[in-house]
Amino acid sequence: MSLTGDHTQTRLALDLAGPVEYQVFRLKTPDRVVIDISNVEFTMPPAAGRNGRGLVQAFRFGAFAPGKARVVIETAGLVRVEATRLIRDGARGRHRLELDLVPSRSADLSESEVAAARESAARLQLGDAAPVPPPPGPPPSPQARRAPVIVIDPGHGGVDTGAQGTAGVEKDIVLAVGRALERALNATGRYRVVMTRTGDAFVPLERRIRISRENEAQLFISLHADSLEARELAHIIRGATIYTLSQSASDERARQLADKENAADILAGAHIATDAVQDEVKSILFDLMARETAGLSLNFRHLAAKRMRGNIQFSRDPQRSANFLVLRQAETPAVLIELGYISHTEDEKQMLSPEWQRKVAGAITTAIDDFFAASGKIFR
Numbered sequence: 001m002s003l004t005g006d007h008t009q010t011r012l013a014l015d016l017a018g019p020v021e022y023q024v025f026r027l028k029t030p031d032r033v034v035i036d037i038s039n040v041e042f043t044m045p046p047a048a049g050r051n052g053r054g055l056v057q058a059f060r061f062g063a064f065a066p067g068k069a070r071v072v073i074e075t076a077g078l079v080r081v082e083a084t085r086l087i088r089d090g091a092r093g094r095h096r097l098e099l100d101l102v103p104s105r106s107a108d109l110s111e112s113e114v115a116a117a118r119e120s121a122a123r124l125q126l127g128d129a130a131p132v133p134p135p136p137g138p139p140p141s142p143q144a145r146r147a148p149v150i151v152i153d154p155g156h157g158g159v160d161t162g163a164q165g166t167a168g169v170e171k172d173i174v175l176a177v178g179r180a181l182e183r184a185l186n187a188t189g190r191y192r193v194v195m196t197r198t199g200d201a202f203v204p205l206e207r208r209i210r211i212s213r214e215n216e217a218q219l220f221i222s223l224h225a226d227s228l229e230a231r232e233l234a235h236i237i238r239g240a241t242i243y244t245l246s247q248s249a250s251d252e253r254a255r256q257l258a259d260k261e262n263a264a265d266i267l268a269g270a271h272i273a274t275d276a277v278q279d280e281v282k283s284i285l286f287d288l289m290a291r292e293t294a295g296l297s298l299n300f301r302h303l304a305a306k307r308m309r310g311n312i313q314f315s316r317d318p319q320r321s322a323n324f325l326v327l328r329q330a331e332t333p334a335v336l337i338e339l340g341y342i343s344h345t346e347d348e349k350q351m352l353s354p355e356w357q358r359k360v361a362g363a364i365t366t367a368i369d370d371f372f373a374a375s376g377k378i379f380r
Contacts, residue, residue, distance in 0.1 A: 001044060001061075001071075003053040009082070009102050010054030012073065016040065016095040024084050024099060027269055028107055031078060034269045035071040035099065042069065046161050046169045055079050055101045063158035064202050064268070070159040072269050073101075080104040147192045148372050150185055151212045153222040153326065154178035154195070155261070158202030160268040163227035165342035171200065173351045174223040177339060180354075180361035181221070188365065190372075204265050205325050212332050219300065219368065220334035222326050225351060226257065227343040238344035239315035242304055243336040244297045245328060246321035257338070258322035296333035300371045304335065307367040311359045313340070313347070337364075 004011045014037075021038040042061050049059040057074040064070035082100040089096060154174040156162035162170025178195060185191045194215045196208045212220045226241070228234045249255035305318055315338075327334045339360065340347035350356045 001048060001059075003056055006054045007076070007103070008054075009100060010056050012056060012059070012071075012099045012101070014071070014097045016097060019086065019088070019095050020097070022084075022086070022097060024081055026079075026081070029266075031075045031107075032267075032269060033073040033075060033079065033081060033099070033101065035073070035097075036064065037069045037071070037097075039067055040069045046164060050164070052076070055103065060159055060161055060268075062161065062202065063200055064270075070202075070269060072159060072267065075101065078104040078107055080106075147190060148218040149192045149194060149215050150368065151194045151196065151215060151217040151220045151332075152178045152181055152185075153208050153212075153220065154197055155222055155224040155326075156264060157197050158200055158268075160202055160264050162264075163225055163342045165227070165348040166345070167348060168342065168352050170225040170227075170342055173225050173342070174339070175200070176354070177351075177357045177360060178223050180357045181223075181364055184358075184361045184365040185368065188369070191368070202268060202270070204270050205262070206265075208326050209329060212329055212334075217329075217332045219371065220327075220329060220332050221364070222324075222334070222336040224261065224336060224338050225340060225342045226338040227341060229343075234341070234343040235345065237315070238341045238347045239313045239318065240308065240340050241315045241318050241320055241338045242301045242308075243324060243327070243338070244301050244321045245294070245324060245334065247323055249322040250320040251317070254320045254322035258324045261336075262323075262325045293329070293331060293333055297327075297335060299374075300333055300367065301335050303370045304337070304364060304367040307370065308360065308363045311363040312350075312356075 001015070002013050004013070014035075020040055023036045024033065026033050044061070049061060052058045052074070055076050057076050059071055059073045061071045062069065079101045080103075082102045083098075084100070085098050087096045087098065088094075154171070154177070156171040156174070158171075160171065162174070164170070175197070179198070182193050182195060185193050194211065194217065196211050197203050208222075228237055243254065243258075249258060301319055305314070308314075324336050327336055340351055342348045342351065
C-alpha cells in the first residue's frame with residue numbers, strides 16, 4: 001500500500017495478488033473514507049498506516065467480516081473520491097487498486113454512500129462478523145451444565161488494531177492473554193469458557209455484550225492494553241488497571257480511556273448499536289448501580305487486583321471505574337483489565353512474553369476461583 005500526492009490530490013494504491021470486488025464510501029464524524037474488499041488478507045505490518053501524506057492522516061486495515069477486509073482512511077478534513085480504478089499489471093500478473101482523493105467543500109454523502117454504510121451496518125447487526133460456531137458436540141454432563149460461564153473478551157481485532165507499540169499491537173497481545181486464560185480455566189475443569197473472538201476478527205462492541213447475554217455469563221472479563229500519545233509521559237507511566245462500570249468516571253484519565261474504547265466501532269466504520277439497544281443501555285446505566293451486579297463486579301475487581309499483584313506491575317491507582325460500553329451488562333459482573341501500557345518499553349516487553357502471559361492468566365484464574373468459591377458456585 002502506498003500514498004502519493006499532496007493536499008490538492010492524494011492517491012492511495014493497494015497492490016493485490018489478483019482481481020477483487022470492492023466498494024468505496026465515505027463516513028462522517030469523524031471524516032473517513034472506507035474501502036471494503038472481498039476475500040483478501042493483508043501482509044503489511046500494522047504500523048504501515050501510521051504515517052499519512054497529503055489528504056490522508058493515517059489509515060488502518062484488517063479483517064472486518066467473514067470474506068471481507070476493510071481499509072479505513074482518516075482524512076485531513078473534507079474530501080471526495082474523485083476516481084477509483086482496478087488496474088491489471090499484465091507483466092506481473094497482479095492487480096492494483098487506486099483511489100484518488102481531492103478536497104471537498106461539502107460534507108454531504110451521496111445516496112450510494114449512505115446506502116453502502118447502511119448495508120455494512122445491517123450485515124454486522126445480522127451477524128456477519130460473528131465467529132462461526134463449532135459443530136455441536138455431545139450433550140454436556142449435569143456438572144458441566146452447572147459450571148459457571150466465563151466470557152473472555154480480547155479487545156479490538158481485525159481492522160480495529162487498538163493501541164500500537166514499537167514491537168506489537170494491542171489486538172494481538174490481548175488475544176494471546178485471552179487464549180492463555182481460556183486454557184488455564186479449561187484446565188481446572190470447573191468452568192465453561194466462551195471467547196468473544198478466537199482469531200483476528202472484528203467484533204462490534206454490542207455483539208460482545210450480546211455474546212455474554214446469550215450465554216448467560218456469570219462473569220465477563222474484557223482484556224485491553226493502554227497507551228499514551230504524549231511522548232514525555234510514555235516512558236514514565238506504566239502498569240495495569242482494573243475497571244468496573246460507573247456513570248461518572250473515577251478520574252479524568254479513566255473518562256478519556258472509556259471514550260476512546262467506546263469509539264472503537266465508529267473508527268472502524270461500524271455503528272455501535274441499534275436505537276433499541278441504546279435505549280436498553282440507557283436503562284441499564286440508570287439502574288445498574290442499585291443492583292447486586294455492581295457489587296459483584298467490585299468484588300471481583302478487588303480479588304483480581306489481590307491475585308495479580310506480584311505477577312504484574314500495577315498503575316498508581318489500579319482500581320478505577322468509567323462508563324465503558326462493553327461493561328454495560330445488567331445481570332453479569334463485568335470488569336475491563338488494562339494489562340499495561342504498550343507505549344512503555346518494559347510493559348510492552350512483558351506483555352509480549354508468553355511466560356508473562358501465562359503468569360497473568362494463572363493469577364486471574366485464581367481470582368476467578370476465589371470469586372466463585374465465595375458464592376458457593378465452584379464444583380470440584
